[in-house]
Amino acid sequence: MRVRLDVAYDGTDFSGWAAQPGRRTVAGVLLDALTTVTEPTGLTVAGRTDAGVHAAGQVAHVDVPDAAWAALGPTLVRRLAGLLPGDVRVRAATAVPDTFDARFSATFRRYEYRVTDAPYGADPVRRRDTLAWPRPLDRAALDAAAAGLVGEHDYAAYCRRKENGTTVREVTRLDWRRDLDGVLVATVQADAFCQQMVRSLVGAMLAAGDGRRPPDWPARQLTLRERSSEVTVAPAHGLSLVAVGYPADPAAYAARAEVTRNLRAPR
Amino acid sequence: MRVRLDVAYDGTDFSGWAAQPGRRTVAGVLLDALTTVTEPTGLTVAGRTDAGVHAAGQVAHVDVPDAAWAALGPTLVRRLAGLLPGDVRVRAATAVPDTFDARFSATFRRYEYRVTDAPYGADPVRRRDTLAWPRPLDRAALDAAAAGLVGEHDYAAYCRRKENGTTVREVTRLDWRRDLDGVLVATVQADAFCQQMVRSLVGAMLAAGDGRRPPDWPARQLTLRERSSEVTVAPAHGLSLVAVGYPADPAAYAARAEVTRNLRAPR
Numbered sequence: 001m002r003v004r005l006d007v008a009y010d011g012t013d014f015s016g017w018a019a020q021p022g023r024r025t026v027a028g029v030l031l032d033a034l035t036t037v038t039e040p041t042g043l044t045v046a047g048r049t050d051a052g053v054h055a056a057g058q059v060a061h062v063d064v065p066d067a068a069w070a071a072l073g074p075t076l077v078r079r080l081a082g083l084l085p086g087d088v089r090v091r092a093a094t095a096v097p098d099t100f101d102a103r104f105s106a107t108f109r110r111y112e113y114r115v116t117d118a119p120y121g122a123d124p125v126r127r128r129d130t131l132a133w134p135r136p137l138d139r140a141a142l143d144a145a146a147a148g149l150v151g152e153h154d155y156a157a158y159c160r161r162k163e164n165g166t167t168v169r170e171v172t173r174l175d176w177r178r179d180l181d182g183v184l185v186a187t188v189q190a191d192a193f194c195q196q197m198v199r200s201l202v203g204a205m206l207a208a209g210d211g212r213r214p215p216d217w218p219a220r221q222l223t224l225r226e227r228s229s230e231v232t233v234a235p236a237h238g239l240s241l242v243a244v245g246y247p248a249d250p251a252a253y254a255a256r257a258e259v260t261r262n263l264r265a266p267r
Numbered sequence: 268m269r270v271r272l273d274v275a276y277d278g279t280d281f282s283g284w285a286a287q288p289g290r291r292t293v294a295g296v297l298l299d300a301l302t303t304v305t306e307p308t309g310l311t312v313a314g315r316t317d318a319g320v321h322a323a324g325q326v327a328h329v330d331v332p333d334a335a336w337a338a339l340g341p342t343l344v345r346r347l348a349g350l351l352p353g354d355v356r357v358r359a360a361t362a363v364p365d366t367f368d369a370r371f372s373a374t375f376r377r378y379e380y381r382v383t384d385a386p387y388g389a390d391p392v393r394r395r396d397t398l399a400w401p402r403p404l405d406r407a408a409l410d411a412a413a414a415g416l417v418g419e420h421d422y423a424a425y426c427r428r429k430e431n432g433t434t435v436r437e438v439t440r441l442d443w444r445r446d447l448d449g450v451l452v453a454t455v456q457a458d459a460f461c462q463q464m465v466r467s468l469v470g471a472m473l474a475a476g477d478g479r480r481p482p483d484w485p486a487r488q489l490t491l492r493e494r495s496s497e498v499t500v501a502p503a504h505g506l507s508l509v510a511v512g513y514p515a516d517p518a519a520y521a522a523r524a525e526v527t528r529n530l531r532a533p534r
Contacts, residue, residue, distance in 0.1 A: 122355060
């Protein structure tokens with residue numbers, strides 16, 4: 001039985017998602033808890049978040065024996081709540097068709113980046129997921145920078161390294177809002193991202209936002225065919241994976257997975 | 268020169284507000300930072316929060332030499348941001364009349380208590396200021412319990428101990444809302460509170476909210492003339508001091524202080 005897991009975590013004390021020997025990772029902690037109650041195989045995630053990055057809407061899938069699911073299904077979320085540490089939560093566990101693949105069936109990933117330019121810094125209870133920026137940020141400059149980065153482009157300048165696959169991505173949404181508490185929040189959505197891409201886009205927009213670069217500077221980096229040495233990667237702790245999208249019709253899971261497998265290796 | 272300080276903190280790693288030898292307290296950390304830049308005297312706070320309780324809108328006052336204020340005033344917030352640890356922030360520092368007393372001039376204190384009844388527990392990035400309640404909470408029962416506790420009453424049942432003063436208080440606001448993320452938030456406002464009063468009120472309302480007590484049970488405790496042994500004090504980490512009110516007209520600071528000094532020792 002394939003089970004979809006909707007997962008949230010505070011990335012502060014994790015060396016990212018992916019299991020690594022000797023490191024505390026989200027996948028490692030989650031597998032430990034799952035192993036206590038069943039025999040999980042093939043834990044697969046939509047977005048392999050880096051060390052320090054948070055998630056409110058991460059999605060993974062795992063296979064468990066049919067009998068275990070029949071016994072566990074209705075109580076799995078509560079049982080995992082008792083087994084997991086407070087910095088990881090499984091918000092939902094749902095039986096899905098075998099064709100559902102958390103990584104390859106996904107149609108989009110949506111991230112948010114929180115940054116405050118308040119002179120006093122970040123609100124203490126949100127300091128783990130909010131970047132304190134030491135200079136005032138101009139909303140119009142941030143908006144102009146964002147407008148120049150949205151669309152389908154080769155984001156080589158914003159990718160950690162050009163791996164085997166393409167660095168062409170379609171950023172379907174990139175905008176800023178200012179919340180009631182004054183925090184600026186960037187929303188970035190794409191079919192998929194290459195490594196450190198969101199943090200690199202945010203880093204470039206912040207340089208425009210505080211006036212060190214002109215507002216069209218981030219877009220001009222898109223002409224580069226390799227990583228830009230002038231783009232600063234924004235710190236991990238402001239970033240959260242907030243949502244992953246899938247086809248509304250489960251019959252489309254397999255076809256979507258086929259498309260993305262052929263296109264590139266999405267993250 | 269008297270200076271009003273608007274202060275926010277994450278109470279997790281503090282033994283409360285009040286300076287105590289050998290303990291890490293908010294007042295202690297704040298005085299250390301202030302002493303680095305000036306000679307502060309008479310740090311006085313509106314709400315002496317207990318260990319583990321947070322604040323978004325705490326107010327304090329402190330006296331500093333006139334010359335120091337003239338030199339420091341415009342940059343004090345930024346300087347303190349660099350000197351203070353991330354779990355305390357001074358959001359504003361404002362010159363006020365000598366008649367302003369953060370404790371005695373206050374007209375109200377407003378607290379919020381965050382609790383979730385989601386089966387998976389508290390959102391990881393908010394787990395430090397959100398109580399995870401293991402049973403479903405009925406909003407109608409919470410509302411009925413709150414309605415029975417608002418007003419001017421002798422809250423002896425909800426006070427840690429009847430000290431020298433009266434335990435009569437006027438609770439001007441007590442209501443629940445459910446935020447977009449599903450978290451239940453109680454707002455409690457009064458002229459002043461006795462020790463552990465907000466957490467005791469919340470503890471009684473939660474007992475009604477999850478059905479262990481009838482909705483009118485919290486109000487029935489108000490007939491007691493001493494601490495109720497049946498009321499459970501809700502954990503500190505769900506509680507935040509969100510606002511302190513003062514007379515709109517600074518000319519009224521002294522008169523208000525005179526009234527409250529004569530009435531009781533407010534917290």
